[in-house]
Amino acid sequence: MSQTSTPARRPTIKEVAKLAGVSFKTVARVVNNEPSVTAERREAVHKAMTMLNYAPNVSARQLASKRSYLLALVFGGGGLDNFARAQTGAIRRCREAGYQLIVEEVVPGSETEVAARLQNARVDGVIVLPPLSFHPPLLEALRERALRYALISPDGGDPIASSVGLDDKLAAKQMTSRLIALGHRDIGFISGGDRRASTYRRIGYRAALETAGIPLRPDLEAEGDFSFKSGEVAARQLLGGPVRPSAIFAANDGMALGVMVAAARLGLRVPEDLSVAGFDDMPYAKLVWPELTTIRRPLREMASTAVDLLLEPEDGRAPHHVVLDFELIERGSTMQRTAP
Structure with missing residues (x-):
């Protein structure tokens, strides 16, 4: 006789709470990225979720809130190396926060079309990589669609957008x-x-x-x-x-x-x-x-920080501008100058 395998049972939020030693409401707050959870409890919940391979039900979360739990990363003209590093940082932070990341490439003339697709996808925010972070046609298209966005290494001040850069x-x-x-x-x-x-x-x-x-x-x-x-x-x-x-x-x-x-x-x-x-x-x-x-x-860290900026509640506060540390990496192309 052939045997049919029984689908693996999904772990429940109460099982996560029990393993983490917190209430299921605390787990829900962590999943929803609410600020009223201590760092220690948040870490315990994330650890329990990883051990149990727990994945939040996105559809249920969407129905229970006004959020889609989707963020977008838009790139174009800045080189694939920059994009790959930023994408890695954004994906990791989105995963920790229970969000999903979608990616859109912007080519000249596609700004309005891309903004419309992101609006139709009901994204909760858009991470904009350079050089798009100082590309007026895209930023205007995002504003026209009332899409919230955060800029990485912008070329100037933006009255409505938070940003992350370095000195x-x-x-x-x-x-x-x-x-x-x-x-x-x-x-x-x-x-x-x-x-x-x-x-x-x-x-x-x-x-x-x-x-x-x-x-x-x-x-x-x-x-x-x-x-x-x-x-x-x-x-x-x-x-x-x-x-x-x-x-x-x-x-x-x-x-x-x-x-x-x-x-x-x-x-x-x-x-x-x-x-x-x-x-x-x-x-x-x-x-x-x-x-x-x-x-x-640090593009990975910059993209991760941009995710955090978009997860902050919109409460009429002024845009938040974060400056991250840099590192001077000394390699073989420089050396002590010898006297001529």
Whole structure:
């Protein structure tokens, strides 16, 4: 005789409560991400849910509240590496909070269509990755659909949106100060255009030079557009100038890689003849040789924080702007400068 397997029974909320040593109402509050639960009890509930493989019934939760328990992550034009890191952080935090994450790619001209789809899906909020976080057509479309959103690394203030970023000025100042500590005085800088992040990174670079008593030299600054090719072109400009820099700090990793290629084509060794530093700590920063010294931008943590911002209740408060820590990662592309 053939035997039919009995479907595994779903654990109940009361079983989770018993294992966690709390009331079932406390479990419900944790599942609904309500603030009135201590960190200790919240952790106990999450641990019990994991041990029992408990998954909240999304449909029931939707019916019992005005929320869909859906968040969206929108990306476009910022590179798949950035997207992958942010998606990982958002998914993990959504899972902890009992939410599901949907993903939408935005291409030029699709802003209104994407906003309409998100509205039809009844998402509770939208996480917007750069460069979309300073893309007016998308932000206007989200506002027209009355969709709540949180911005990652925005290019300016938004009167209705919370955001998460880092202190670009301080990060650039620390990187430049580190190059100065390595004995460099002629330090080139490649900006990424007129974006807010690039502007602040230039300010931080100049501030470090000023603090160290090193005169600013316009011929040691060049303009890029955050692309690899622009970094290569700008590096050729700097390295062919009246004073050849012993170090170049590029406002992102893509341009820094362009600097390394330009140096190689000019017969210069990195870091013996030219130290190179970037910004962002993209995955390829560890795939080049020598590995790239850079500032680590914590995109996973930024996306996780953006989820938290969207889970906060809407009660008429002003937007919340969070600044996360960065890390200076020193690798083989920079070294102590030896006397010429």
